[in-house]
Amino acid sequence: MSSLSRDEVAKLAALARIEMSEAELVNLSSQFGSILDAVARVQELNLEGVKATSHPQPMENIFREDVVQPSLTPDQALSGAPAQEEQRFRVPQILGEAE
């Protein structure tokens, strides 16, 4: 039986930038054991020498001519922004000035 502690879930939530409530952390931790057991079945087979597939299609780089294409205007690009200033996305403080 797999398990993931409340603290381990909290660490993952921090990595995923989600500020989870205590109740959510405890709930997710209690569910994770059975979810991990279900997905851990991928380890039952001997997979030595099997190639990994990341994509269903053979992929190759695709190029186009380096010419200007129609694109969004600044107003369109900013139309969904929570905040903007001088044709730029306005974001909260990103450097630790307050500290």
Add this chain to the structure above:
Amino acid sequence: MIKNTAAQMSASLAKGEITSVELTKLHLDRIADVDPKVKAFLHVDGESALNQAAAVDADRASGKKLGPLAGIPLALKDVLAQQGVPTTAGSKILQGWKPPYDSTVVAKLKAAGVVILGKTNMDEFAMGSSTENSGYGPTFNPWDLTRTPGGSSGGSAAAVSAFEAPLAIGSDTGGSIRQPAALTGIVGVRPTYGAVSRYGLIAYSSSLDQAGPFGRTVLDTAMLHEVIAGHDPRDATSINAPVPAVVAAAKSGDVKGLKIGVIKQLQGDGYQSGVQARFNESLEILASLGAEIVQVDCPSFEYALAAYYLIAPSECSSNLARFDAMRYGLRTGESDGASAESVMNSTREAGFGREVKRRIILGTYALSSGYYDAYYGSAQKIRTLIIEDYKKAFTQADVLVSPTSPITAFKIGEKSEDPIAMYLADVATIPVNLAGICGMSLPAGLAEEDNLPVGFQIMAPAMQDQRLYQVGAALEAALVSKWGGHLISKAPALGGAK
């Protein structure tokens, strides 16, 4: 009129028996009438729909040559960007967002003159099998309003099943078109990966996502498929090849001499008896039409569900990183001096629902150092084995078949507290996505024990989508003649049908 097929509506429009404005009004009336019960739509824009319809009518009057779906109404899954129209992917984090551009699917619909009625409900970011994970409440199955329509494209499937629209667009990452089509008694197709552009399709799991058509008949579904498919330079994974002749195949429907492979691993334990019975009956019908039925073995399919629930969450944990409260969508927690990181943390907590968080955490775990090889790495290798199983099976048969869903429509709330039980709903549809091939679900009748629709799944190799329609049309014609009409005509009236 609203109970007609899209092909019949198209003929009526061409003959001038009805205008697109009249047809659109009938559907808007139907939505006003039944959608308070079904809740298929998140957003209906009647005025815009009527404007689109009037434009098609004007073009027709001026003698302009129009495509077969010009003037036909359609319901659009809210996962596809439509310029200036609220697009949420069923998530609170995108509430009120109006995309500044059209997805390629929407651009193609508009170019074909299809009238977009509105955006349909879905499991948040397409993560779910019941539409209960929507941030805006569930959709109800028109066959039984206490049950789910399946998911994640449950709103689109319910809209078509309830005669709110003759056609709809969904998206299918692990079965999200085929499973709701099965549970609501209609036809749904997941085209070959790369056949329909993903430009403007809000990403859940990029190597698995694919938009596709819903209709009440195989031919209607093919007509919509032909409109939305085709190469798009804006999607680097779009296949640069001609669209398979799906409409012609839907009109021919001949299976004589065709080899149909029954996948041993996708039946038996866990499959409801009425589902198995309808499936077997369809096989007998196909045999009586001259197809040869063979048994095929796909041993690694036993591991498909486990591989999917590592690959899809891993990709989603990366894809959903874009919802960072900076450029669009929700922003919360912006008090004086709050850092960008704390705003991000607080916004993602407030904006994402339970299942989305669960999958982001699972994906973050599966990709973290120390676990990567054991989980994500192994899942990718299982994916290779599944592709090899399909390759081998397609040397023995032209198409492969199975029940679409192991069970019929389940009750609202029945599985919402048990993620594993919910994940099992996709056990028969997931292998198609992992291999990037195509699949169809069409109605095979009602299960005896609960009188609810059963779906029959057909699978074909990549870019052989026409085979789905060829076999589907043959089976549909035989079943319709046996039943004396389409299965959907047995659906409850929901009151007010004209």
